[in-house]
Amino acid sequence: MTMIDTPTKRTASEEPATLVRRLAMDGRAAQRALAAMDSAARGTALHHAAARLRGDAESVLAANSLDLEAGRTNGLSDAMLDRLALDPERLEGVANALDRVADLPDPVGEIIDETTRPNGLALSQVRVPIGLIGIVYESRPNVTADAAALCVRAGNAVLLRGGSEAVHSNRAIHASLVAGLSEGGVPEAAVQLLPTQDRAAVGAMLKAAGLIDMIVPRGGRGLVERVQADARVPVLAHLDGVCHTYVHHAADPAMARKLVLNAKLRRTGICGAMETLLIDTRFPEAGGLVAALLDEGCAVRGDPRVQSLDPRVSAAGDADWGTEYLDAIVSAAMVDGLDEALAHIARHSSAHTDVIVTAHEAAAERFLAEVDSAIVMHNASSQFADGGEFGLGAEIGIATGRLHARGPVALKGLTTYKWLVRGTGQARP
Structure with missing residues (x-):
């Protein structure tokens, strides 16, 4: 050289x-x-x-x-x-x-x-x-x-x-x-x-x-x-990537599983990796979603309702909701609908990238309009938060x-x- x-x-x-x-x-x-x-x-x-x-x-x-x-x-x-x-x-x-x-x-x-x-x-x-x-x-x-x-x-x-x-x-x-x-x-x-x-x-x-x-x-x-x-x-300034994925009750279970695993585990050390998973209490496959992460070697730190889904889930502390792990660790919470998901994201997001997974178009449009982050996504992995993927060549x-x-x-x-x-x-x- x-x-x-x-x-x-x-x-x-x-x-x-x-x-x-x-x-x-x-x-x-x-x-x-x-x-x-x-x-x-x-x-x-x-x-x-x-x-x-x-x-x-x-x-x-x-x-x-x-x-x-x-x-x-x-x-x-x-x-x-x-x-x-x-x-x-x-x-x-x-x-x-x-x-x-x-x-x-x-x-x-x-x-x-x-x-x-x-x-x-x-x-x-x-x-x-x-x-x-x-x-x-x-x-x-x-x-x-x-x-x-x-x-x-x-x-x-x-x-x-x-x-x-x-x-x-x-x-x-x-x-x-x-x-x-x-x-x-x-x-x-x-x-x-x-x-x-x-x-x-x-x-x-x-x-x-x-x-x-x-x-x-x-x-x-x-x-x-x-x-x-x-x-x-x-x-x-480029601040932490405390990125959320909210799985709405109307999400397709197969799509939700694919996107959640990709968002967290494709590359855990990048700023677009999912750090917090929010699951609607009416989503029918919540237990399977959490188990899929655990089975792939991801540690899950959950609120009491997530802990009740799988004995392998450890308790999340207050600091977990604002932590950029950059590792195979995720915080997870159950939320009672879109309003509660939006409130959680407003309180804990670093305004980097936040995602909703749903087949409900009205819920998706409200999420896209009300989440005040630099990147807001519908039915896509947060790992697409990248200049090259946006067609910008690099960032x-x-x-x-x-x-x-x-x-x-x-x-x-x-x-x-x-x-x-x-x-x-x-x-x-």
Whole structure:
């Protein structure tokens, strides 16, 4: 694997605040050059990056093996190891995502709105890149590639800071990306990886107002809360995935079983995994639904009514209803109808993804209208809460707030806009 002598590597020994300032200035200069490239050139450069990643697969997987070995030594859970792990199939998926992003329509330059005022001024609202985006993330090395691809496609530079558990994987992926992008004419400093795991460097990123234009945290509640508390830079927050599936009394039992098992157990360590199961007291197969989870090796922590369905169910505590387990554990409660399900979700949901399973269209439409989450689904697994599955190519994260962008944040979520005003000599009276 080719190693690149980037500005990042030359400044690795600097004091954190000085390092971040230097990298940010390099990134801002690179972003201006990147924004001047046409859309086709940026897309071609991403195809080069995908090809380089495939060519470096052996080295990237070897680096990932070092992280997995260290993770096992340090006692990472199976779910966290799964988030960290790469194999040839997953790495090919990362490369494919780069290619998909390269081929997506470019939002930069899109006219959002235009009008002509009575005085003849022609106004247009046009999408432009945000600038330099800082991304602080944990565990999943694919974020290195996804974030870089989305930022570059939308004309943004990016400063990445991955978690220590994936340090070797992130460095290997970053080196491949920079090599491929450089072949396509993208400045090396457009995609930088912070070369230190010193937590002070994260603090310096959060305080780099005027240099970094937006911070995106991807990780657990502790990381996101720290970023939100300390940042002097605008934050696009991705909070816990406390995702609910409500099995309504009119749900098809076979469909409910399939969706519940998939939502919880397909991959337990992703933010779209179901963490709480709500079962209508009139649903005829409640016991079978709980038994199916237990039989597949999922621990169930239930309220008294769920406990009465199967002796293997343990008692849920108050904290369980707001916990993102990221493991083969689920909290489960019986609810007396749609109103009670909606109230439970309003009280405990993290506003990420919530699902209703039902054949009753009116109940489904009410659920879709009244649940105030970034993603609300009917008769589908919550594991579809993913930018790639939404046709967005990849995602920078799933934003659970209400401003700027919400749900899977992809290309349009990484743009802002400016107003263009064209006149013919008008002066304001």
